[in-house]
Amino acid sequence: MSRKIRMGMIGGGIGAFIGGVHRMAAALDGEIELVCGAFSSNPERSKASGEELHLPANRVYGSYAEMIKAEKKLPLGERMDFVSIVTPNHVHYGPAKMALDNGFHVICDKPLCFNMREAKTLQNTVEKTGLIFALTHNYTGYPMVKQAKAMVKHGDLGKIRKVVVEYPQGWLSTKLEDSDQKQAAWRTDPKRSGVAGAIGDIGTHAENLAEYITGLEISELCADLSTFVDGRLLDDDGNILLRFNNGAKGVLHASQISAGEENALNIRVYGEKGGIEWHQMEPNTLITKWLDKPMQILRTGGEGLYPESSQSSRIPAGHPEGYLEAFATIYKNFAKCVRARIDGTTVDPMFEDFPTVADGVRGMEFVDKVVKSSKKGAKWIKL
Amino acid sequence: MSRKIRMGMIGGGIGAFIGGVHRMAAALDGEIELVCGAFSSNPERSKASGEELHLPANRVYGSYAEMIKAEKKLPLGERMDFVSIVTPNHVHYGPAKMALDNGFHVICDKPLCFNMREAKTLQNTVEKTGLIFALTHNYTGYPMVKQAKAMVKHGDLGKIRKVVVEYPQGWLSTKLEDSDQKQAAWRTDPKRSGVAGAIGDIGTHAENLAEYITGLEISELCADLSTFVDGRLLDDDGNILLRFNNGAKGVLHASQISAGEENALNIRVYGEKGGIEWHQMEPNTLITKWLDKPMQILRTGGEGLYPESSQSSRIPAGHPEGYLEAFATIYKNFAKCVRARIDGTTVDPMFEDFPTVADGVRGMEFVDKVVKSSKKGAKWIKL
Amino acid sequence: MSRKIRMGMIGGGIGAFIGGVHRMAAALDGEIELVCGAFSSNPERSKASGEELHLPANRVYGSYAEMIKAEKKLPLGERMDFVSIVTPNHVHYGPAKMALDNGFHVICDKPLCFNMREAKTLQNTVEKTGLIFALTHNYTGYPMVKQAKAMVKHGDLGKIRKVVVEYPQGWLSTKLEDSDQKQAAWRTDPKRSGVAGAIGDIGTHAENLAEYITGLEISELCADLSTFVDGRLLDDDGNILLRFNNGAKGVLHASQISAGEENALNIRVYGEKGGIEWHQMEPNTLITKWLDKPMQILRTGGEGLYPESSQSSRIPAGHPEGYLEAFATIYKNFAKCVRARIDGTTVDPMFEDFPTVADGVRGMEFVDKVVKSSKKGAKWIKL
Amino acid sequence: MSRKIRMGMIGGGIGAFIGGVHRMAAALDGEIELVCGAFSSNPERSKASGEELHLPANRVYGSYAEMIKAEKKLPLGERMDFVSIVTPNHVHYGPAKMALDNGFHVICDKPLCFNMREAKTLQNTVEKTGLIFALTHNYTGYPMVKQAKAMVKHGDLGKIRKVVVEYPQGWLSTKLEDSDQKQAAWRTDPKRSGVAGAIGDIGTHAENLAEYITGLEISELCADLSTFVDGRLLDDDGNILLRFNNGAKGVLHASQISAGEENALNIRVYGEKGGIEWHQMEPNTLITKWLDKPMQILRTGGEGLYPESSQSSRIPAGHPEGYLEAFATIYKNFAKCVRARIDGTTVDPMFEDFPTVADGVRGMEFVDKVVKSSKKGAKWIKL
Numbered sequence A, B, C, D: 001m002s003r004k005i006r007m008g009m010i011g012g013g014i015g016a017f018i019g020g021v022h023r024m025a026a027a028l029d030g031e032i033e034l035v036c037g038a039f040s041s042n043p044e045r046s047k048a049s050g051e052e053l054h055l056p057a058n059r060v061y062g063s064y065a066e067m068i069k070a071e072k073k074l075p076l077g078e079r080m081d082f083v084s085i086v087t088p089n090h091v092h093y094g095p096a097k098m099a100l101d102n103g104f105h106v107i108c109d110k111p112l113c114f115n116m117r118e119a120k121t122l123q124n125t126v127e128k129t130g131l132i133f134a135l136t137h138n139y140t141g142y143p144m145v146k147q148a149k150a151m152v153k154h155g156d157l158g159k160i161r162k163v164v165v166e167y168p169q170g171w172l173s174t175k176l177e178d179s180d181q182k183q184a185a186w187r188t189d190p191k192r193s194g195v196a197g198a199i200g201d202i203g204t205h206a207e208n209l210a211e212y213i214t215g216l217e218i219s220e221l222c223a224d225l226s227t228f229v230d231g232r233l234l235d236d237d238g239n240i241l242l243r244f245n246n247g248a249k250g251v252l253h254a255s256q257i258s259a260g261e262e263n264a265l266n267i268r269v270y271g272e273k274g275g276i277e278w279h280q281m282e283p284n285t286l287i288t289k290w291l292d293k294p295m296q297i298l299r300t301g302g303e304g305l306y307p308e309s310s311q312s313s314r315i316p317a318g319h320p321e322g323y324l325e326a327f328a329t330i331y332k333n334f335a336k337c338v339r340a341r342i343d344g345t346t347v348d349p350m351f352e353d354f355p356t357v358a359d360g361v362r363g364m365e366f367v368d369k370v371v372k373s374s375k376k377g378a379k380w381i382k383l
Helices: A017-028 A044-053 A064-073 A094-099 A118-129 A143-153 A181-186 A198-214 A321-343 A356-374 B016-025 B043-051 B064-073 B093-103 B116-129 B145-151 B182-187 B198-214 B323-343 B357-375 C019-027 C045-052 C064-073 C093-101 C116-129 C145-154 C182-187 C198-214 C323-343 C358-376 D017-027 D043-052 D064-073 D093-101 D116-127 D143-153 D180-186 D198-214 D323-343 D357-375
Strands: A005-010 A031-036 A082-085 A106-107 A133-135 A160-168 A217-228 A239-243 A250-253 A266-271 A274-279 A285-290 A295-298 A380-382 B005-010 B032-038 B082-085 B105-108 B134-136 B161-166 B218-224 B235-243 B249-255 B266-271 B274-278 B285-290 B295-299 B380-382 C005-010 C032-038 C082-085 C105-108 C133-135 C158-166 C218-226 C237-244 C249-255 C266-272 C273-277 C285-290 C295-298 C381-383 D004-010 D032-038 D082-085 D105-108 D131-136 D160-168 D218-226 D237-244 D249-255 D266-271 D273-278 D285-290 D295-299 D380-382
Touching: A005 A064, A005 A321, A017 B016, A017 B182, A031 A044, A031 A064, A031 B380, A044 D273, A064 A094, A082 A094, A094 A118, A094 B380, A094 D198, A118 A356, A118 B235, A133 B266, A143 A266, A143 A285, A143 A295, A143 C249, A160 A239, A181 C182, A198 A217, A198 A239, A198 A250, A198 A266, A198 A356, A217 A356, A217 C218, A217 D295, A239 C082, A239 C218, A239 C237, A239 C323, A239 D105, A250 C237, A250 C249, A250 D143, A266 D043, A266 D160, A266 D285, A285 C093, A285 D266, A295 C381, A321 B323, A356 A380, A380 C145, B005 B016, B005 B064, B016 B032, B016 B323, B032 B064, B064 B082, B064 B093, B064 B295, B064 C093, B082 B093, B093 B105, B105 D093, B116 B357, B116 C019, B116 D295, B134 B323, B134 B357, B145 B266, B145 B285, B145 B295, B161 B198, B161 B235, B161 C249, B198 B249, B198 B266, B198 B357, B218 C158, B218 D218, B218 D237, B235 B357, B235 D218, B235 D249, B249 D249, B357 B380, C005 C019, C005 C064, C005 C323, C019 C032, C019 D017, C032 C045, C032 C064, C064 C082, C082 C093, C093 C105, C093 C116, C105 C323, C116 C358, C133 C323, C133 C358, C145 C158, C145 C285, C145 C295, C198 C218, C198 C237, C198 C249, C198 C266, C198 C285, C198 C358, C218 C358, C237 C358, C266 D082, C273 D295, C323 D017, C358 C381, D004 D017, D004 D064, D017 D032, D017 D323, D032 D043, D032 D064, D064 D082, D064 D093, D082 D093, D093 D105, D093 D116, D093 D131, D105 D198, D105 D323, D116 D198, D116 D357, D131 D323, D143 D198, D143 D273, D143 D285, D143 D295, D143 D323, D160 D198, D160 D237, D198 D218, D198 D237, D198 D249, D198 D266, D198 D357, D218 D357, D237 D273, D237 D357, D249 D266, D357 D380
Parallel strands: A005 A031, A005 A082, A082 A106, A106 A133, A160 A250, B005 B032, B005 B082, B082 B105, B105 B134, B161 B249, C005 C032, C005 C082, C082 C105, C105 C133, C158 C249, D004 D032, D004 D082, D082 D105, D105 D131, D160 D249
Antiparallel strands: A160 A266, A217 A239, A217 A380, A239 A250, A266 A274, A274 A285, A285 A295, A295 D295, B161 B266, B218 B235, B218 B380, B235 B249, B266 B274, B274 B285, B285 B295, B295 C295, C158 C266, C218 C237, C218 C381, C237 C249, C266 C273, C273 C285, C285 C295, D160 D266, D218 D237, D218 D380, D237 D249, D266 D273, D273 D285, D285 D295
16 A cells, blocks of 8 residues: 555644644654544634645534544545544543544544543443554653663663652743633643643653653652642642652652743653663753763764664754654554554554553543542552 | 645655655645655656655656656646755756746755856746745754844844854764765765865855854855865865954854764854854754843743744744754745745745755855865965 | 961861861861861871871871860960861761860761751750851852842742752662772761761752752651662662642652762752752752743853852852862851951851751751651651 | 972962962862962052961062062071962063072963063073973863873874864953953053963963863964954954864864853864863863764763873762862972972872973964964964
8 A cells, every 4th residue: 555644633723732733743754644624613613724724625524523424434545544633631532432433543642531431431442443542642752762761671771760750841830721821721620621730731741751761650659739829720730759660769740830941851760770861852862871981972863772762763863853753753653553454464563652542541540649649638549 | 725835856765864854844834745756866766765655656757857847737736836856966956957947946955056157057047937946954944043043133142243153073084985875975976066075065054054144244264174084085174264244253164074973063153242052953942142141041932032933933832843843944934935926925024034046056155165265275265 | 367267177087088078178268277187086097197188296186075175275376266077977966065065166067966866965055155056068158059049038039839959879879888988888877877878968968958048948748768779778769748838849859879870969949930940060050940031041150140149159250160169168158257256246147158057957857857757658747 | 298388479469360269279289388479569469468368477578579589588398389470471471580590489370471582581491490380271170171181192082183172251342441350451451461362361271272182283373363342452352273283173263252151161172083072161071972882971080081080180070170179280280299399209290280381382382373373364374
């Protein structure tokens, strides 16, 4: 088969932030084309978005239900191969469930859905249908994150002892949700965002990154959540002690009131032999530290990398790759798997490397337990 | 009109570095689609490349001449709107000239062409045909470079006094051209690269960046070129003193034998009131320095930016944008201009911001004068 | 009076690390001279040390008790004015108490002493005698730390909401105490170090720094200490959640098994209006971040500093000042106060800025509560 | 002998910048004591300075001539062992010559003196008397600079090909010499500073650093000096192409009008196998880059250092050492040599590592040739 994989998008109308990110990520590598969309629950807005995106009018739908039904009637190769879900949290479950039930693969923005019940149902549906489901914990797409994971896996750091992961932002330092800033509005609204604010939105990225790199599981946690901005309904800051299933210890903190911070997702992992340090805002550098020799600086596409990292960069070292490229790597790997499924071939396991519905369930559970721990006065809870 | 702008590619077959970059850059913003290509002078290879790129077989050509002729016969809206030329230097002129003569807009990799004669002819052709011609001095696409340019233009730094621009690389520290590394082979071959090596390949980027940001022209230079690797036919290092047309002074150095360097294109510009510093390898940061107040750090998409910079980033501050995004901005602005031409509308002058054939001629002249100065024993030469 | 202030040293014989640091710090500003010492409990070693330090033999003593008694008999102006105590933790109390009881001012390495009982007694003695007592929490001597404190005090950051303070080291990643490394030996020995390892040695620096900069008090904590190296008797890693007396929250982590780390004492403080970030290993830079304007970088001796900071640097901006200079600032301020006492004058309150016996008691209490919280399974404890 | 080496100071009265630096540097290691001084040509000011420095009144002199004569009459061991000269450039020669002629060792601030004639005479005097003469090109005292030198010497980088050295400052961006800023006044005054401004003051540091690290000599140069501030009498900016005696090429630029820069003395050296990069403002880090392996970061006092570097740091890695410590290392090594001379012993050659009168002559010659090249319109001149 030499055609592009065909994507239908749910959500992501004009002006939406994350919809545009998904479209750029999907387009980058030339393997995916956007063929249809239900870009808004407002049909007018959906239509206008479709036109702006150069889609034919008959492939722009007024609702996701309409899209799934209509596309299913088209012949394979013409109809969409998968849906990309980029709606707010509370509108993940519906379209994901329906798409799966109708035979479409799914790529979905994180967090997986609104609550644990939905999450478990989705997981069952994925298992039952055997369809491919990717969750865009996009930070795992960075080449230097893949290098970090590979180094841990190969034992370069020795047994892991300590993890420090953090995600400070400052953009919700004031009550931005009272302005007409949509991003702020739904993220601070329990009806659309779920039980948690900062922890759900970005704490889960930190949790996912820590478990992805170390291959460990958080087994116990003690969380102290706060809401610093008066009148806000969800947490805007959280500090969490972690214990991992191999005996390692850790700290996770995430915040939306760390005034002046952009997206300072950082991680440090220390083992018996060495440590690594990575900063999302300068993502092409991985600092490695050692007991008895000088620090080494690894660089995207540079010398001394494992294939898991090398194969995930697109251009030679020294040409910085960013957030969109990392995001695109999730799409690229997902597309390789979808293509193999269509062609009836198998895919190099190296490319089966993207967050799945299981990671989504894990994230939901993490959020639940963090909130529970905090509500009990920051007591230890098993995960 | 709601359709994508249609691109035909010349060069850039399987395994080529810069061809892939152009395709990703063109695809990113969803405004351009690749509809045809002559990817190699070897028709088999061209065909295989086209298939890998999911093009229909009848739009994959065995030569650029064949492509231009065939596409011209297709109706507008079906045929390509412009060509993207990504061949080695000595194969820029032919396709660019023919494309222009047949009414196609052109976007071309740098340097413009092989020698000044070709360059001047191309410039005349562009002027005569009135077609749009963009040259991918891609570093000018970075949001922080646009901010630097805007700050100089608005007088924030005061009258410019000094410019230090540098582009050290290390990848040609050994005689890599004797291996089967294609990138090294043509770049060190006078028959394909032209009169200069490092200066032509990357020195021109430095020159272009300095003139782009400052809005000044280099009026005089004194260049000391070297070939450090035995048997190499072109310069692999150059140090150049600069004088600008407003009395400013400067230094430009570029190198392919600065062992261990990746793509360390850096620039510092100092005026009477302050200075700016930018590093390509961490491109989302612009350091600004002042006479009587603390340094300020400007960030892509962040606070305190001019619109010329803000409008050229795609995602909120803290999500790093890289080389491909900067490259894509050249394509995005070019596409906006092509679209306006097709639609018969005008374009916001802010988007007419990409390097043109005039910048290409300027670069060719710079290289010529640098080589001449160096051959005379590093004497001053007017530009 | 124009003479130097006269110092007698207790501990710090040949080869000791911290003794040399104190001597260099005391000497730097030309206000203090070393006149006598009891450098070791081994009289031979004390004597050899004194000779190496160019002291007259009759001022080199075999024990601190001998020194204090003998010096007291010398006339004022000839005898030492104060003692500097640089012995391991368990030998702080004895000489400090005796020095105070005999009328000598004291400057003492941290932590204050071995346990809370000793600490309280010392505090009482200081209060009773009215003598000057300084504790060398030297990191508070850095000009950029003083700037951070001044910014908080002046309300530049608004009400403080969050503090992240950390002190990772890696030097005890293996069982170094089994070699003949003296520093490792006493620091991991409960008989000489006290109830805590990493937390006592460096966690207290982190606690002191956080309280010094913010002017807040830790009111409650939840601590999870670990001993990762088999057979070690004290903690080598600790993660602690903090609550402050104004409602701010925080995280403190300290470690001696963060492989590859040197002395990465870092602090971030966020308020309603902005945040600051400081790294001990690049101490001349203070990063300030703001809600609605770009980051500013403040620099030792540079523009935009409060006098508390400016007056504590010795050379113009751009000449890096280090650990010894910060240490020397503690000595310099202490010496100013001692001199004023001798002269019967008063001192500018700006110079009464050094850690005191109260800070030492506070640190001891912090360590006690951390250990208690951890032993109870990481439960919250009030401070 | 167990006594400190005794220093007499010439210049450096109250409020002088460099005098205080020399005193702190001399005091740091406890091997040198200030015993006398002629701190100002104004006897009142000299006296007041002496008192502030806690010197006995009879050892504070009204002129350097008086001091040298008087001290010579004192017995060895009581009289000063050497003089430290910290006056402006035009008052280096007189006291240095007289001190040497009277048997005193000399440590002198740079540049060596006012012109080449004086320089040569001093060099002859040093050779004739056999006395020890050190010049405080203090940047060579940094441990990471010593590491860089050792790496080149041991061939780690292979044959050196390229050197980029730069010293931008911004403090003279305006006509500061018209205010009562003394530092600015004499540095821009040809009668006190000599034939050059920026090049003499800081360009010589860059030249010295490049030759010190590489062990090479600049054999030819082409210099373009400028005076950007109206009415200024000496250069405030210079850009220079370099050729070295082994065929390496280089760039040196220095500036006092690079607005916003502090003391950004930086050097990069590239050889056939690798490169090093060092920044004075973060002096404890040496970046090493390699052809076929990742960058390594060497740190003061850390792993992987040559003894020349290790022995020149005072405290364990992670405790930053600064400008004063580097300066003090010049004094420390000088003092070891003076002590050996007094004791009639020999000194480990590792400590004979400080700039000498020959380096001073070299610097004077460099300045002369730079000025000559520039005056001829930036022509090449042999050194």
